[in-house]
Amino acid sequence: MAQENSSTQPLLQLKGVSKHFGAVQALSKVDFEAKVGEVMALVGDNGAGKSTLIKGIAGIYSFDEGEIYFDSKLVHIHNPRDSAALGIEVVYQDLALADNLDVVANMFLGRERVRPPFSLDEGSMELSSIETLNSLSVTTLRSVRQTVAGLSGGQRQAVAVAKAVMWNSRLVILDEPTAALGVAQTRQVLDLVRRLADRGLAVVLISHNLHDVFEAADRITVLRLGQNVKVYSAKQTTQQEVVHAITAGTLQSVPGMN
Amino acid sequence: MSNTSDIVNDAAATTGTRRTTLAADASPQSAAEYVRAALKRMRGGDLGPLPIIFGLVLIVIIFQSLNDKFLTPHNFVNLIVQMAGVTAIAYGVVFVLLLGEIDLSVGYVSAVVGVSLVVMLRPGSVDSPTMFVWYTALPIALLIGAAIGILHGLIITTFQVPSFVVTLAGLLAWNGVVLAVIGEGGTLILQDQTILGVANSYLPPEWGWIAAVAVVAWFSIGTYLRTRARRKKGLHTTPISVTVVQVVAFAFVILFAVYVVNQDIVCHTVSDQNVCVQRGVPVVGVILLLLLVSLTFLTERTRFGRYIYAIGGNKEAARRAGIKVERTRVLVFMLSSLLAGVGGVILASRLRSVDTNAGGGQLLLNSIASAVFGGASLFGGRGKISNALLGALVIASVENGMGLLNISDAAQFIVTGLVLLAAVIVDALSRRRLAQSGVA
Numbered sequence: 001m002a003q004e005n006s007s008t009q010p011l012l013q014l015k016g017v018s019k020h021f022g023a024v025q026a027l028s029k030v031d032f033e034a035k036v037g038e039v040m041a042l043v044g045d046n047g048a049g050k051s052t053l054i055k056g057i058a059g060i061y062s063f064d065e066g067e068i069y070f071d072s073k074l075v076h077i078h079n080p081r082d083s084a085a086l087g088i089e090v091v092y093q094d095l096a097l098a099d100n101l102d103v104v105a106n107m108f109l110g111r112e113r114v115r116p117p118f119s120l121d122e123g124s125m126e127l128s129s130i131e132t133l134n135s136l137s138v139t140t141l142r143s144v145r146q147t148v149a150g151l152s153g154g155q156r157q158a159v160a161v162a163k164a165v166m167w168n169s170r171l172v173i174l175d176e177p178t179a180a181l182g183v184a185q186t187r188q189v190l191d192l193v194r195r196l197a198d199r200g201l202a203v204v205l206i207s208h209n210l211h212d213v214f215e216a217a218d219r220i221t222v223l224r225l226g227q228n229v230k231v232y233s234a235k236q237t238t239q240q241e242v243v244h245a246i247t248a249g250t251l252q253s254v255p256g257m258n
Numbered sequence: 259m260s261n262t263s264d265i266v267n268d269a270a271a272t273t274g275t276r277r278t279t280l281a282a283d284a285s286p287q288s289a290a291e292y293v294r295a296a297l298k299r300m301r302g303g304d305l306g307p308l309p310i311i312f313g314l315v316l317i318v319i320i321f322q323s324l325n326d327k328f329l330t331p332h333n334f335v336n337l338i339v340q341m342a343g344v345t346a347i348a349y350g351v352v353f354v355l356l357l358g359e360i361d362l363s364v365g366y367v368s369a370v371v372g373v374s375l376v377v378m379l380r381p382g383s384v385d386s387p388t389m390f391v392w393y394t395a396l397p398i399a400l401l402i403g404a405a406i407g408i409l410h411g412l413i414i415t416t417f418q419v420p421s422f423v424v425t426l427a428g429l430l431a432w433n434g435v436v437l438a439v440i441g442e443g444g445t446l447i448l449q450d451q452t453i454l455g456v457a458n459s460y461l462p463p464e465w466g467w468i469a470a471v472a473v474v475a476w477f478s479i480g481t482y483l484r485t486r487a488r489r490k491k492g493l494h495t496t497p498i499s500v501t502v503v504q505v506v507a508f509a510f511v512i513l514f515a516v517y518v519v520n521q522d523i524v525c526h527t528v529s530d531q532n533v534c535v536q537r538g539v540p541v542v543g544v545i546l547l548l549l550l551v552s553l554t555f556l557t558e559r560t561r562f563g564r565y566i567y568a569i570g571g572n573k574e575a576a577r578r579a580g581i582k583v584e585r586t587r588v589l590v591f592m593l594s595s596l597l598a599g600v601g602g603v604i605l606a607s608r609l610r611s612v613d614t615n616a617g618g619g620q621l622l623l624n625s626i627a628s629a630v631f632g633g634a635s636l637f638g639g640r641g642k643i644s645n646a647l648l649g650a651l652v653i654a655s656v657e658n659g660m661g662l663l664n665i666s667d668a669a670q671f672i673v674t675g676l677v678l679l680a681a682v683i684v685d686a687l688s689r690r691r692l693a694q695s696g697v698a
Contacts, residue, residue: 080578080580081580092578094574096572096574096575096578096579097572097575098567098568098571098572098575098576098639099571099572099639100567100570100571100639100640101564101567101568101571105564105567105568106575109564109568109575109576109579109581110576110579110580110581111579111580112561112564114561118560118561119555119559119560120559120560120561120564123487123488123491123493124491126493127278127491127492127493130278130279130280133280134280138280141280142280142283142285143280143283143285144280145494
């Protein structure tokens with residue numbers, strides 16, 4: 001799984017990024033990286049800066065300082081289109097699916113294939129949806145023509161992930177993908193996360209649930225109060241150690257004191 | 259070229275063939291399975307258009323037993339002409355409802371368009387004929403309708419005020435405009451023969467047959483080509499026997515309707531001689547069907563239509579998907595007013611005039627009721643253009659039937675209200691059942 005990862009260059013690398021909102025320093029001098037074929041977990045307590053970091057990568061807003069390297073090249077991400085062009089896709093916690101549309105319509109929302117002059121190419125979209133879902137070994141969906149309203153939480157998550165990986169994506173960021181799921185569905189989604197990495201994508205997994213994190217992640221980046229604490233290798237650490245880092249990890253500077 | 263296509267190719271390579279079905283696929287393969295799946299959906303509360311068709315049958319039985327003129331070719335032709343204006347307006351209302359919004363101005367916007375058209379076609383004196391002929395006046399009148407819709411849409415999206423309030427203001431303001439143009443208590447007579455022909459002319463019987471056969475051929479060939487294309491790709495298709503039943507049923511309905519309207523013979527006494535004319539398919543009926551087909555295409559087969567549903571279902575998801583939400587909303591309000599304008603033209607043509615009552619009365623409520631009645635949800639994201647046609651058919655049938663029975667206006671209002679209430683309750687009950695079975 002994580003073979004020779006240590007030797008490869010990271011696909012995404014953030015160096016010393018900061019972001020403040022008014023007087024609140026949400027991120028200060030944070031480093032972060034994600035490698036191809038690897039699941040990088042991003043953990044931290046509420047207010048640690050996880051969401052801020054993700055939204056900066058996704059282009060929802062720009063970082064105040066710091067550099068972003070993608071494929072070892074310095075890039076500038078100012079809006080969601082920039083990040084999508086690089087192949088970065090984010091699966092947000094609320095999934096952003098339209099309940100009244102079917103699976104195919106949701107997977108292609110905003111990027112529908114059109115047969116000239118202007119009718120939707122439903123057949124080709126349906127075929128691609130089925131192929132993508134099959135390639136991710138999503139086994140619980142009965143039809144791609146059922147509306148999302150009728151899907152279970154795990155199935156919705158699977159559709160949202162499939163939607164994200166369909167677009168030449170190279171880095172997929174999952175925000176709390178297991179937050180609202182039962183045991184069996186959590187299992188399915190974690191397997192899916194693992195498969196994404198095994199298929200050559202870089203995966204960033206944000207979760208509060210350390211059990212899930214240890215199950216799926218190769219490495220774990222811990223944030224606390226907007227700063228790096230440490231990056232752990234999942235195999236060489238324990239849940240206790242990570243919990244300690246999240247709640248009482250050593251910081252370079254104490255916020256409000258500098 | 260892309261990771262994803264590599265992934266897909268890998269998957270194809272390992273399985274040997276391109277898999278075109280899902281692992282847990284449960285699509286019906288035979289006619290029996292198809293029927294069973296449909297019955298299961300119905301038990302789950304997904305009744306589709308069944309309640310309204312059942313209601314329609316009930317209405318026909320009740321009125322026919324009370325007055326045997328109800329179910330005659332003559333009355334059927336009248337019914338089509340009577341419902342046409344409301345139906346066109348209701349088509350536009352469906353668009354607005356799909357967004358989860360409302361347009362209360364459609365009644366008076368239709369009147370503004372109707373009045374503009376009649377004013378432009380008002381005959382002048384002998385040496386100064388009208389400034390406009392019908393083929394310039396009609397597009398200008400419809401453009402006025404579209405412009406009003408754009409104005410509503412821009413106000414709603416720019417200031418982010420609820421459409422309910424903006425179009426309520428529109429309702430009042432456009433009513434004022436209509437009164438100002440016509441003048442208190444006045445009536446403007448429409449004299450242009452072409453525009454009068456919209457609601458007062460009929461296809462010759464043989465043309466009606468040709469049109470019916472063309473429609474049936476188009477539907478069958480379209481269904482065949484679509485099925486063949488899906489089969490070629492290895493995608494699921496409806497079992498052939500079911501498709502054949504659908505095509506035959508469609509053909510039967512269309513051909514039977516044309517047969518019935520072609521039986522309508524109107525006789526007058528002209529200078530002591532009895533002259534009889536066969537009326538045939540009303541031109542407005544053809545207009546309604548053409549609108550139905552093109553608007554259904556727009557909503558179900560184009561990006562624009564898909565975006566309307568997406569915005570109605572989850573506005574935030576639509577925005578994140580890169581859909582230009584506000585632009586789509588403005589265009590939908592434009593369509594709503596434009597179709598209200600089409601309805602206004604049909605109404606002016608049917609009444610052969612416009613007066614100070616134009617756009618008033620029950621017009622607004624009947625058009626919204628038609629859409630809701632037919633199954634379009636008031637909460638957005640669910641509904642079809644055909645809902646408006648079915649709903650308008652029910653409402654017009656009730657009014658037409660009670661008109662034949664000479665029931666008082668008071669009783670008519672009460673009955674129409676109760677029918678609407680019944681329809682909404684049936685809809686709410688089936689929705690609740692749907693929610694319980696976890697489908698919606």
